[in-house]
Amino acid sequence: SQTIHQWPATLVQPVGSPLSLECTVEGTSNPNLYWYRQAAGRGLQLLFYSVGIGQISSEVPQNLSASRPQDRQFILSSKKLLLSDSGFYLCAWSVRYQNTEAFFGQGTRLTVV
Amino acid sequence: GENVEQHPSTLSVQEGDSAVIKCTYSDSASNYFPWYKQELGKRPQLIIDIRSNVGEKKDQRIAVTLNKTAKHFSLHITETQPEDSAVYFCAASNGYSSASKIIFGSGTRLSIRP
Numbered sequence: 317s318q319t320i321h322q323w324p325a326t327l328v329q330p331v332g333s334p335l336s337l338e339c340t341v342e343g344t345s346n347p348n349l350y351w352y353r354q355a356a357g358r359g360l361q362l363l364f365y366s367v368g369i370g371q372i373s374s375e376v377p378q379n380l381s382a383s384r385p386q387d388r389q390f391i392l393s394s395k396k397l398l399l400s401d402s403g404f405y406l407c408a409w410s411v412r413y414q415n416t417e418a419f420f421g422q423g424t425r426l427t428v429v
Numbered sequence: 430g431e432n433v434e435q436h437p438s439t440l441s442v443q444e445g446d447s448a449v450i451k452c453t454y455s456d457s458a459s460n461y462f463p464w465y466k467q468e469l470g471k472r473p474q475l476i477i478d479i480r481s482n483v484g485e486k487k488d489q490r491i492a493v494t495l496n497k498t499a500k501h502f503s504l505h506i507t508e509t510q511p512e513d514s515a516v517y518f519c520a521a522s523n524g525y526s527s528a529s530k531i532i533f534g535s536g537t538r539l540s541i542r543p
Binding site for chain 1: 463473478518524525533534
């Protein structure tokens, strides 16, 4: 069966520090991968999505970047965090070319102080 | 690109009554419409979905309707129970596209009053 791992679960980082959140998927090949951010009490904002290795589409201009170095690995990064980067970050995957649901990781609660 | 609007943002209903959440989408190419439930501090989880070749789908107390012409779809929860309290998200995507992405609505916080 397929599983998605996202870590860490919580993170407190100072302003100006770098960020690296990692997500890996097991049990499937060629998944679509997504990074979403959820601000407190808000909706799910799509940050990045990827349909293949090295293929990243950015949805909103921001202080973040994403990379997909391997088929089932998706990384969210920042060189210098801002206070506004605080939020709940969710990685998700779906089966490519099929109309099926997205499966979410457990999420990372990031607090920038 | 796709834009999904969701209403209301908050909804409070008496236990046992029905709750309805509505969404509209902008991209006529969208053909898959899932609904997710998110409990506090947890990941969203799928509760029901509908594809564009179907107008209505039901699963026990939950039903979803889709009007492709008007580009809107709705979630109906009947006989609400306390455990239905959560945030609900609608979403839209074109799963068959090579550039598939899933766009979510802004969410509805549903509270069930005892």
